[in-house]
Amino acid sequence: MKFNLKIWRQKNAQVAGKMVDYVIDNINADMSFLEMMDVLNEELIRKGDEPVAFDHDCREGICGMCSMHINGRPHGPLRGTTTCQLYMRNFTDGETIYIEPFRADAFPIIRDLAVDRSAFDRIMQVGGFISVNTGQVQDANNIPVNKADADLAMDAASCIGCGACVAACKNASASLFVSAKISQYALLPQGRIEAKERVLAMVNQMDDEGFGSCTNTGACEAECPKGISLTNIARMNREYYSASIS
Amino acid sequence: MNKKSTKSGLFSTLIGKKMLMGITGLFLITFLMVHCGINMLIFANDGGVLFNKGAEFMGTNPLIRIMEIVLFLGIIAHIVDALVLTLANKKSRSVKYAHEKPNANSKWYSRWMGLLGTLILMFLIMHLNHFWIVTRFTDHIAHSELDKLPGQETMFEEMKEIFENPLIVLLYVASMVSLAYHLLHGFQSAFQTMGWNHPKYTPAIKKTGFWFSVIISVLFAIMPIAMHLGIIK
Ligand code: HEM
Ligand code: SF4
Ligand code: FES
Numbered sequence: 001m002k003f004n005l006k007i008w009r010q011k012n013a014q015v016a017g018k019m020v021d022y023v024i025d026n027i028n029a030d031m032s033f034l035e036m037m038d039v040l041n042e043e044l045i046r047k048g049d050e051p052v053a054f055d056h057d058c059r060e061g062i063c064g065m066c067s068m069h070i071n072g073r074p075h076g077p078l079r080g081t082t083t084c085q086l087y088m089r090n091f092t093d094g095e096t097i098y099i100e101p102f103r104a105d106a107f108p109i110i111r112d113l114a115v116d117r118s119a120f121d122r123i124m125q126v127g128g129f130i131s132v133n134t135g136q137v138q139d140a141n142n143i144p145v146n147k148a149d150a151d152l153a154m155d156a157a158s159c160i161g162c163g164a165c166v167a168a169c170k171n172a173s174a175s176l177f178v179s180a181k182i183s184q185y186a187l188l189p190q191g192r193i194e195a196k197e198r199v200l201a202m203v204n205q206m207d208d209e210g211f212g213s214c215t216n217t218g219a220c221e222a223e224c225p226k227g228i229s230l231t232n233i234a235r236m237n238r239e240y241y242s243a244s245i246s
Numbered sequence: 247m248n249k250k251s252t253k254s255g256l257f258s259t260l261i262g263k264k265m266l267m268g269i270t271g272l273f274l275i276t277f278l279m280v281h282c283g284i285n286m287l288i289f290a291n292d293g294g295v296l297f298n299k300g301a302e303f304m305g306t307n308p309l310i311r312i313m314e315i316v317l318f319l320g321i322i323a324h325i326v327d328a329l330v331l332t333l334a335n336k337k338s339r340s341v342k343y344a345h346e347k348p349n350a351n352s353k354w355y356s357r358w359m360g361l362l363g364t365l366i367l368m369f370l371i372m373h374l375n376h377f378w379i380v381t382r383f384t385d386h387i388a389h390s391e392l393d394k395l396p397g398q399e400t401m402f403e404e405m406k407e408i409f410e411n412p413l414i415v416l417l418y419v420a421s422m423v424s425l426a427y428h429l430l431h432g433f434q435s436a437f438q439t440m441g442w443n444h445p446k447y448t449p450a451i452k453k454t455g456f457w458f459s460v461i462i463s464v465l466f467a468i469m470p471i472a473m474h475l476g477i478i479k
Contacts, residue, residue: 237261
């Protein structure tokens with residue numbers, strides 16, 4: 001397969017970037033999108049050009065590292081997939097493909113398509129954990145958990161912190177990510193103990209990082225590779241209101 | 247937890263400010279219901295007798311007069327908050343995407359709430375100018391046919407006169423289209439903002455929101471049309 005690629009090239013956060021055109025040929029339909037990028041980079045290196053920097057790690061949809069805004073959507077045209085799970089057969093031969101970094105001021109560009117998502121880490125650092133004293137390993141079933149709540153907490157915990165929700169949102173809001181992280185603890189008895197401090201700290205940090213606010217457009221939920229639900233944002237709001245008035 | 251929250255108070259964060267958006271939005275919805283209910287009295291088609299009674303009640307009842315002030319404060323809060331949030335949101339992505347497919351993941355009217363709201367605001371200014379200013383700040387409007395002084399008109403007559411102009415009718419109808427789309431997103435969005443999302447009730451809220459938006463806008467829109475066409479005498 002042959003593709004016309006329009007790729008964002010930017011040396012670092014200090015200098016301005018621009019879209020650059022590339023043509024790539026002889027691409028196997030069963031290559032993943034990242035493999036296509038690897039082939040492009042091989043060619044660029046052979047020609048003595050700078051390869052395109054992009055993030056990736058597990059290449060099996062679980063780490064959340066691969067990013068890229070492909071043809072106008074985070075992680076490309078398919079629902080419920082990361083870029084590493086996207087295959088070239090999902091495109092048509094000869095198609096023009098726009099490849100851009102996830103854009104948000106809270107995610108500064110490191111180089112080309114690689115962005116710095118450590119804002120998420122800092123949000124986690126202020127509350128995305130439970131405080132326990134280490135010691136003997138406890139019996140897993142010591143604290144009974146309602147099955148329905150356990151399932152919801154598990155769903156929330158499936159967020160891989162990829163940032164597609166931020167990339168898709170017209171306000172670059174991190175509400176879906178933060179609400180998933182707040183929910184995964186808020187739903188469980190172990191997490192209730194620090195629930196109030198957690199939601200206040202994480203919501204404040206989210207603002208401090210420069211993410212926008214939620215306008216309930218639902219773009220995040222539609223683009224989330226893990227199907228994180230908007231109900232988590234409603235839960236975060238409830239938790240925040242009750243924590244801030246009590 | 248190793249960090250105490252830096253700001254305090256419900257409205258210090260964007261989520262808190264958005265809550266004010268939801269509360270004022272829901273309040274404005276209740277106002278729309280009352281307003282539409284009173285206006286429907288024109289459909290009695292009794293030459294405006296019933297409608298003028300309704301208008302007199304709304305203009306003189308002390309509780310309604312207090313609510314009128316609350317209503318103005320509510321609208322102002324809604325607009326100022328909308329401005330504050332929209333400006334904050336505009337700042338969060340300074341370099342735009344070269345290529346975007348927003349329709350793949352969200353509805354256009356969900357993304358254009360600020361514009362739809364601005365159209366509603368422009369309508370409100372025109373609308374207040376048509377009816378509210380004359381009742382409050384002039385003695386042009388009589389409470390009923392009976393205590394009409396020379397040169398005065400009832401609210402009903404004032405309405406008929408204003409809607410003789412087809413351009414005004416068109417502006418009113420177009421504004422109700424903006425209102426419909428504002429509410430199509432806003433009604434269900436306000437519940438989500440307030441945290442009222444529940445698998446059992448949310449589908450019903452969304453359905454109610456859809457029908458409320460359509461019905462209230464259509465009802466408001468047919469009033470000037472019916473007056474213009476002389477269906478209501
Ligand atoms: C009768 C008039 C109006 C009604 C009934 C109304 C209703 C609503 C409702 C229910 C919401 C949803 C709140 C939420 O998502 O939590 C909303 C949001 C909003 N309204 Fe209004 N509104 C009115 C007038 C206006 C005006 C005059 C403006 C602006 C000048 C405006 C701008 C906005 C904006 C920007 C939002 C936020 C949208 C978002 O977050 O996506 N509205 N409105
Ligand atoms: S909520 Fe979804 S889109 Fe957002 S960071 Fe988590 S997995 Fe990615
Ligand atoms: S590389 Fe790990 S999710 Fe794509």
